[in-house]
Amino acid sequence: MTYRRLPSLVALRSFEAAARHRSVTRAAGELSVTPGAVSRGVRALEEELGTPLFTRAAAGLALTPAGDALFTAAREGLDRIAAGLVTMRQAAPRRRLRIGAYTLFASRWLLPRWGRLRECHPELEVELETSADPLELVPGVFDAVIAVxxxxxxxxxxxxxxxxxxxMPVLAPARLPALDWRRATLLHSRQRPDDWARWLAGANIEGVDASAGPRFESIALALDAAAEGLGVAMAIRALVAQDLATGRVAAPHPHVRRTTRHFTLLHDASREDDPALAALRGWLAAEVG
Structure with missing residues (x-):
């Protein structure tokens, strides 16, 4: 078998979508990720290949000669992969579901409920894969994904x-009585760098440097640090309910900042009547009430 040295499929999908739309923003909308995630994918591809793929033009992005050649190849390759997957899925009986989900959502929300899914639907064989990278949670690569x-x-x-x-902010309960917002150590997640500035503004708390404090690779690590008494972390309320209930962390302020975004189950609309996916949707609907 011939060895093929290929770039990341995630980066190629970002590049192909940006090249087709001539826009990072429109590509991000198609892939259900942020423009920053698309830009990072394209930048990683350019670094790996050692050549620029885009130039900026008045009408948007313009492909370089190298970018144009790669776009043609990537579009044809991805189209062939998509067609092959459709053929395979139509021929194979549906016995398993391969689900992709954010790591934090899977560990804090899905897994505590996993036993109930198996009780309700013992016929389902669910393979759960997790990632903190939104570009890896792509409908089509999985049977369904849970993305933001x-x-x-x-x-x-x-x-x-x-x-x-x-x-909402959380901290170790022992730190609650002595909390002074102007002296508090804010714990940040690189996944959500603007959370503190937005929450402080919504809570009308002034005199606090929203950019100060240590940064962690993930929300989960920031929450662990808060539970150990190292500072105040910003949590997603639905994913910290168990920690609050058990007293692992406490809420130092009543303000909860609501956003327009949700953790959302996504899959191809053409598979709406797939019995396995219908069973999964029904179970999830019961869990969220």
Whole structure:
């Protein structure tokens, strides 16, 4: 077998969508990710290939000669992969579901309920894969994904909002009585760098440097640090309910910042009547109430 040295499929999908739309923003809308995620994918591809793929033009992005050649190849390749997957799915009986989900959502929301899914639907064989990278949670690569959306998924997708993204601060209960916001250590997540500035503004708390404090790779690590008494972390309310109930962390302020985004189940609309996916949707609907 010939060895093929290929770039990341995630980066190629970002590039192909940006090249087709001539816009990072429109590509992000199609892929249900942020423009920053698309830009990082394209930048990683350019660094790996050692050549620029786009130039800026008045009408938007313009392809370089190298970018134009790669776009043609990537578009044809992705179209062939998509066609092959459709053929395979039509021929194979549906016995398993391969689900992609955010790591934090899977560990804090899905897994505590996993036993109930198995009790309700013992016939389902669910393979759960997690990632903190939104570009890896792509409908089509999985049977379904649980990703963050603003209720405007691209055409052709069925979207089922599950829980809202609502942010609130948490800290170790022992630190609660002595909390002084102007002296507090704010713990940040690189996944959501603007949460503190937005929450402080909504809570009308002034005199606090929203950019100060240590940064962690994930929300989960920031929450762990808060539980250990290292500072105040910004949490997503639906994913910290168990920690609050058990007293692992406490809420130092009543303000909860509501956003327009949700953790959302996404899959191809053409598979709406798939019995396995219908069973999963029904179970999720019961869980979210």
């Amino acid at each position: 959306t603003d209720r405007r998924p691209r055409p052709g997708l069925l979207a089922m909002p599950l829980v809202p993204i609502e942010t």
